[in-house]
Amino acid sequence: MRKTKGFTFRNIFRHPPKISLTRPRLFKAYSFVPFSPFAMLDPNILILGSIVLGIAIVERILERWGVIDLVDQFSKVMCFILPVTFYSALIYFFATFIF
Template sequence: MKKTESISFQDFMNESYKKVKRRSRPYRTFSFVPFSPFAMLDPTILTIGGIVLGVVLIERFLERLGVLDIVDKISSVMRFLFPLTFFGAIIYFLVTF
């Protein structure tokens, strides 16, 4: 059964009876993306990336100079260290976030 409400003619004309006061209910929201892309600008992540980039540039520079023995040793070590560094940086990023 609906509740009948009586209003005055003045309220009817200025339509103040239509203004319903609603309380906002607090609700929780969840995001599928739990981090901001700007979080990758962490100094530790940038340092690791800079070190890896520096090793690659040194390796290419030595290759152009013709010092292939040193380049071969660097590349054999970096075959192991590059994936380790990559996964270590990802784990560090997820743990510290």
């Protein structure tokens, strides 16, 4: 038969912890969230912005020509289209931006 050796709780945890033999390695940390202003040059966002800008320019030209009824209709439509376009472009930008 083998002889069983007993350990007490104090004997096990009395000794100070051993010094680690491995040295901590130095490593370079890189950011995984690169933000570049060139990310705003997405073709879809540029197309949406140019369409809205073009409609605004056409509205100003019609105002100078004196076609106030048509300008009034444009302004009623643009009050709905501009916020919808802005928020949809913002959601699209953050949905396609790689974080």
